[in-house]
Amino acid sequence: MLAFIAVFAKMAFDLHAGMRTHQSDLGQIDQAIWNTSRGRLLEFTKENGQSVRFTDHVEPIFALISPLFWLWDDVRALLLLQVVLVALGAWPLFELARRKLGSRLALALAAAYLLNAQLQSAVLTEFHAIPLAVPLILWAFWAVEEKRWGQFALAALLVAAVKEEAALLAAGLGLWAAWRAWRAGREQKLGTADQRGVAVGAILLTAALIWFYVATFVIVPAYAAEAYGVEQSTYFNRYGALGDSPLDIVRSMLTRPGLVWQIATEPARLRYVFILLAGFGFLSLLGLDVLALALPVLLANLLSAFPAQYYGEFHYSAPLTPYFAVAATYGMARLLAAGRRWRRGQRSIQRYLPTLLAIWLLAWAGASYVRLGRGPLGGRYDPATITAHHRLLERFTAQIPQDAAVSATAAIHPHISHRRFAYKFPAGLEADPPAQWALIDVTGNTDMAPGDLRETVMAMLAGDWGVEDGADGYLLLRRGSPNKAIPDAFYDFVRARGEAPTERPLTFLGLDVIDWPAWRQTRVLTRWLVGENFAPETVRPWLELRAPNGELLYTFDDMAPPALIWHPPNRWRPGDVISIETMGLFLPAVWGAAVGVVHGPNPFEPASRLPIDLVMTESPWLVSSDNTLALVGAYRRIDERLRPLKLAPDNDPALRRTRATFLAPNGQALSIDIWTPNKPVAAGRRFDVYLRWSDALPEKYALFVHLRDGEQLISQSDGPPRVFIQTENAQPIRDWRQLSVPNDSPAGKRLSLVFGLYDYESGARLPWVDASGQIQGDEFPLGAIVVAPPPIPDQACALAPQTCD
Numbered sequence: 001m002l003a004f005i006a007v008f009a010k011m012a013f014d015l016h017a018g019m020r021t022h023q024s025d026l027g028q029i030d031q032a033i034w035n036t037s038r039g040r041l042l043e044f045t046k047e048n049g050q051s052v053r054f055t056d057h058v059e060p061i062f063a064l065i066s067p068l069f070w071l072w073d074d075v076r077a078l079l080l081l082q083v084v085l086v087a088l089g090a091w092p093l094f095e096l097a098r099r100k101l102g103s104r105l106a107l108a109l110a111a112a113y114l115l116n117a118q119l120q121s122a123v124l125t126e127f128h129a130i131p132l133a134v135p136l137i138l139w140a141f142w143a144v145e146e147k148r149w150g151q152f153a154l155a156a157l158l159v160a161a162v163k164e165e166a167a168l169l170a171a172g173l174g175l176w177a178a179w180r181a182w183r184a185g186r187e188q189k190l191g192t193a194d195q196r197g198v199a200v201g202a203i204l205l206t207a208a209l210i211w212f213y214v215a216t217f218v219i220v221p222a223y224a225a226e227a228y229g230v231e232q233s234t235y236f237n238r239y240g241a242l243g244d245s246p247l248d249i250v251r252s253m254l255t256r257p258g259l260v261w262q263i264a265t266e267p268a269r270l271r272y273v274f275i276l277l278a279g280f281g282f283l284s285l286l287g288l289d290v291l292a293l294a295l296p297v298l299l300a301n302l303l304s305a306f307p308a309q310y311y312g313e314f315h316y317s318a319p320l321t322p323y324f325a326v327a328a329t330y331g332m333a334r335l336l337a338a339g340r341r342w343r344r345g346q347r348s349i350q351r352y353l354p355t356l357l358a359i360w361l362l363a364w365a366g367a368s369y370v371r372l373g374r375g376p377l378g379g380r381y382d383p384a385t386i387t388a389h390h391r392l393l394e395r396f397t398a399q400i401p402q403d404a405a406v407s408a409t410a411a412i413h414p415h416i417s418h419r420r421f422a423y424k425f426p427a428g429l430e431a432d433p434p435a436q437w438a439l440i441d442v443t444g445n446t447d448m449a450p451g452d453l454r455e456t457v458m459a460m461l462a463g464d465w466g467v468e469d470g471a472d473g474y475l476l477l478r479r480g481s482p483n484k485a486i487p488d489a490f491y492d493f494v495r496a497r498g499e500a501p502t503e504r505p506l507t508f509l510g511l512d513v514i515d516w517p518a519w520r521q522t523r524v525l526t527r528w529l530v531g532e533n534f535a536p537e538t539v540r541p542w543l544e545l546r547a548p549n550g551e552l553l554y555t556f557d558d559m560a561p562p563a564l565i566w567h568p569p570n571r572w573r574p575g576d577v578i579s580i581e582t583m584g585l586f587l588p589a590v591w592g593a594a595v596g597v598v599h600g601p602n603p604f605e606p607a608s609r610l611p612i613d614l615v616m617t618e619s620p621w622l623v624s625s626d627n628t629l630a631l632v633g634a635y636r637r638i639d640e641r642l643r644p645l646k647l648a649p650d651n652d653p654a655l656r657r658t659r660a661t662f663l664a665p666n667g668q669a670l671s672i673d674i675w676t677p678n679k680p681v682a683a684g685r686r687f688d689v690y691l692r693w694s695d696a697l698p699e700k701y702a703l704f705v706h707l708r709d710g711e712q713l714i715s716q717s718d719g720p721p722r723v724f725i726q727t728e729n730a731q732p733i734r735d736w737r738q739l740s741v742p743n744d745s746p747a748g749k750r751l752s753l754v755f756g757l758y759d760y761e762s763g764a765r766l767p768w769v770d771a772s773g774q775i776q777g778d779e780f781p782l783g784a785i786v787v788a789p790p791p792i793p794d795q796a797c798a799l800a801p802q803t804c805d
Contacts, residue, residue: 001090037066048430059161086131092142093138094107109325129163169319238309242260242263280364301316311795332361409446434479472490499529501530505610506534524582527580590688594624680786681786692734693732705739747790768780
């Protein structure tokens with residue numbers, strides 16, 4: 001428990017310090033709890049006015065934990081509380097398991113609980129109410145086993161106070177208490193304590209169901225009507241084909257079982273159930289009576305049209321974990337009891353079965369952690385990086401008076417939310433009461449386009465707002481401040497003083513990649529040295545991101561980075577080193593970066609770009625045929641991580657190599673080495689075809705690679721050779737094609753892949769010859785591409801389709 005707290009509290013604090021918490025949800029929840037601690041029940045700022053949490057959820061437990069801010073007036077108190085309470089859940093689980101299984105298995109079960117990826121994800125997903133139910137549920141199960149009915153009642157009532165749907169879990173716990181007490185009374189004559197247990201369980205079952213109805217169908221609709229114009233929880237809209245109201249959803253579940261089964265058995269949802277079971281070695285299947293108590297929340301997640309609920313990396317699965325743990329406890333107890341009843345080899349079974357179960361449980365828990373764990377050595381370990389820029393934030397927040405109304409950009413909001421009025425920028429500028437201060441980080445998550453953000457700031461400065469401070473992309477504004485000038489230090493996120501300028505107008509210095517593997521989001525940073533001959537009216541840096549086949553993915557003109565919006569070339573001076581970082585981009589699995597310097601009106605025309613030897617001091621990987629673009633980096637995503645790409649495919653085990661020989665019009669043989677996939681390719685996925693040769697192609701000839709289904713052409717890549725950029729003059733000549741298997745291709749289907757050379761003016765093709773020199777045809781067969789079943793989308797793909805490629 002202490003190790004869990006130490007590791008995950010630090011990770012949660014780092015996520016906050018690294019600006020990976022936001023107004024939704026940490027900022028708004030923190031503000032509601034802080035306001036409660038000051039006597040304003042669950043009040044928080046919603047857009048341009050004040051609201052209460054009841055518009056979305058009923059979470060009385062927030063009022064109970066609000067005095068925490070009397071002890072530590074810091075948002076991190078909530079993050080720490082969440083981690084500590086989830087860790088403490090291991091204690092009642094251990095005590096329950098020790099009573100039923102003995103200390104050895106109890107320790108293994110507690111370890112499996114703390115290794116559980118769903119719990120780890122919950123404490124790293126900002127802050128929410130539902131993870132607070134985890135230790136309370138386990139406390140309630142322990143209290144029932146110990147017949148501590150007073151403690152059970154308190155634990156169950158606190159579960160019901162966590163959130164409206166948690167009341168259904170509390171009702172299930174009441175049913176469990178009544179049933180266990182009744183069963184104990186049948187096995188041993190029903191005594192006063194057991195009668196009390198039945199009564200306590202029945203009362204809590206009834207009270208929890210009533211509270212669920214009041215919270216869900218009375219309180220939330222009353223407040224939602226004013227906030228959203230609809231008299232029901234907006235979260236019922238998450239159930240897609242089943243309906244968007246409680247009545248429609250229940251009706252669909254009762255009258256359309258086929259649809260419910262179709263949804264529940266989608267591969268991603270089946271994987272979700274598998275992961276929940278695997279964390280406790282599938283031993284929970286021996287305690288289905290316990291799992292049945294969690295059915296309302298399990299079905300709510302499993303049938304939701306919102307993928308975050310059934311992928312397990314948010315907070316939604318947290319309340320399910322204690323049920324799977326307790327189900328495994330009772331399941332193992334039943335297995336041990338069956339082993340004791342099995343007469344043959346009884347001694348050896350009784351001696352070794354607990355040890356074997358502990359090994360089995362820990363093996364599955366450990367394997368699940370290695371695959372999905374969020375801590376060190378876990379498969380989904382995603383720590384935050386805290387930079388000097390992040391540490392600078394405190395300088396600005398310290399200048400804002402505690403009682404001032406503030407508007408802040410999304411990632412800054414949780415850092416200023418301990419106040420009555422905390423708006424998410426640009427909200428609050430015209431609110432009542434209006435924001436008096438604004439704190440903006442133009443380099444971080446703003447939920448605004450960079451150009452729109454700058455226009456808003458300029459309009460503020462043209463009005464009654466002024467600048468109090470600014471540095472490294474942070475800007476602190478105050479209504480009524482007389483200073484209208486943005487400090488020079490504000491531009492430090494773009495500009496630094498470098499070495500002595502050269503005669504080149506603009507020199508490329510280097511490229512870095514900032515990648516977020518969990519969401520496959522990439523920022524590309526380029527650095528440039530401004531030279532003596534720099535002419536800001538005509539000269540500017542140029543970046544192209546391309547797929548291997550030359551497909552253009554991004555340029556500076558597509559979505560201008562904040563650096564070019566706030567500090568355009570007309571502000572650059574000789575000797576400046578300019579750092580230009582793109583916005584977060586969703587790029588394909590393989591991509592490359594090419595740079596150049598534009599000095600004309602059309603950056604896509606070679607005549608408008610400078611020769612590459614006037615741009616770079618070091619030799620790039622590849623130079624375009626027109627000598628105006630340089631390939632300075634190429635990357636492939638492998639196991640979620642972005643890694644530098646090697647352009648040589650020779651030793652790639654996923655490829656097979658073939659050599660084709662063609663006859664040129666002058667009778668000369670042209671041999672080309674070709675690498676194609678040697679494994680099935682999933683429907684909807686791209687695959688690579690590499691080519692390499694030494695002799696130049698005949699004049700006016702280009703290459704084609706076609707994928708066919710019988711005689712039907714379904715994918716093709718034609719044109720001159722290119723590896724991200726056109727490279728006909730390179731030696732050896734390389735070419736990289738990418739083709740796609742259609743989405744509707746059935747698994748197991750064999751598609752034919754062919755290759756050849758053609759005259760792009762007449763369409764005539766060159767013949768290919770076999771080893772004896774005999775002409776065999778005008779397209780070379782590269783074998784079959786076998787279609788694999790489509791992969792199950794991962795969480796990033798399910799939530800952000802642009803990440804799927």
